[in-house]
Amino acid sequence: xxxxLYEYLxxxxxxxxxxxxxxxxxxVFGRFIGNITKKxxxxxxxxxxxxxxxxxxxxxxxFLSASLKYIxxxxxxxxxxxxxxxxxxxxxxxxxxxxxxxLAFIILAVKDFVPNAVAGFIIYQKKKIKVNDIIQVNNIEGxxxxxxxxxxxxxxxxxxIVFIPNSLLIKSEVKIIKKR
Numbered sequence: 001x002x003x004x005l006y007e008y009l010x011x012x013x014x015x016x017x018x019x020x021x022x023x024x025x026x027x028v029f030g031r032f033i034g035n036i037t038k039k040x041x042x043x044x045x046x047x048x049x050x051x052x053x054x055x056x057x058x059x060x061x062x063f064l065s066a067s068l069k070y071i072x073x074x075x076x077x078x079x080x081x082x083x084x085x086x087x088x089x090x091x092x093x094x095x096x097x098x099x100x101x102x103l104a105f106i107i108l109a110v111k112d113f114v115p116n117a118v119a120g121f122i123i124y125q126k127k128k129i130k131v132n133d134i135i136q137v138n139n140i141e142g143x144x145x146x147x148x149x150x151x152x153x154x155x156x157x158x159x160x161i162v163f164i165p166n167s168l169l170i171k172s173e174v175k176i177i178k179k180r
Contacts, residue, residue, distance in 0.1 A: 019080035026076020034069030041065065074098075112165070113150065119166035120149040129169070134178040137164055141177065 041047075041061040050056045074094065081090045123129055124147065133144045135154070142156035151163045 019083040022080040030069045030072030034065045038065035115167040116150040116165050119170040136175040137172050
């Protein structure tokens with residue numbers, strides 16, 4: 001009886017040590033792959049190309065390398081949990097938590113985009129404001145330099161550039177001081 005208990009406990013201890021080793025290797029490997037990916041993408045100048053060619057200023061290098069690193073972390077945790085025998089339950093909980101976090105992130109990211117994009121379409125359709133018009137919005141007076149989908153770029157008297165969200169232009173009183 002004591003031998004069976006000893007064998008059972010030693011088996012659990014071995015599985016626990018292997019699980020901890022898997023997690024540690026996953027952490028080191030994930031960090032290594034994340035750094036390599038970041039350096040590779042930096043060498044390819046992905047952020048600069050996106051900014052210059054596509055006019056999108058997002059830190060794609062950092063995002064992709066961090067995503068890859070965390071995916072490796074997650075996989076190593078799942079493998080370690082399966083070593084112990086808890087993989088399916090914990091896996092489902094982790095997947096649900098990740099999906100909830102992604103959904104919250106998407107909702108927070110889109111909450112300002114949608115109203116500004118709709119307002120941008122309205123401004124474009126009505127064509128009341130045009131480039132080179134001088135307008136006043138909420139005590140900001142200046143020359144319209146650019147009308148974009150999400151915001152309007154205005155150059156004020158002090159030669160500063162002010163970006164006004166298009167949803168604010170729709171909601172506020174806009175005085176057109178001088179048409180182009």
